[in-house]
Amino acid sequence: MDNFEKKCATIIREICQRCERSLSENYIKSWLKSCIKLGEKKALFALGEIYKKAKQGYMIPSIFEFEQLAESETEPSLQIAERIVRGMQLYGAYNHDKAKDYVGELGWKIVQNNGGWQEMCYTTNMNHIYYVKKDLQKQIKIFKKEEKNLKLIT
Structure with a gap:
């Protein structure tokens, strides 16, 4: 053992x-x-x-x-949402590749569903980070549930 x-x-x-x-x-x-x-x-x-x-x-x-x-649930949705927001702060709109590595695979799928990295960086109001994280967390949970349902179907 x-x-x-x-x-x-x-x-x-x-x-x-x-x-x-x-x-x-x-x-x-x-x-x-x-x-x-x-x-x-x-x-x-x-x-x-x-x-x-x-x-x-x-x-x-x-x-x-x-x-x-x-x-x-290998990683809580809130942690992924926080990494997305932190990635925007750390890497900005033009450090696309580093941001993708930092955010992770599931987080990057959420970014793509929101118009892509640059779009998110330009349109996210950092004065309302709490609400941004909650919205991302909700999207991540929905995405995980849909992904799980697809696995069950196939």
């Missing part, structure tokens, strides 16, 4: 303790296989979310629900 698997096993056991439930060793092994399949970033994110909710009487999600959680 490598370091990542040990970390996941520890978190799974801690979740069980907090919920006052027990899982068989075979079921824990199934969880670990799922963690390996998802990769470190997604698995630890989802386990962390489950750990936050875990308390006495909490029903531990199924492996399927765990995998859906890991796939659905």
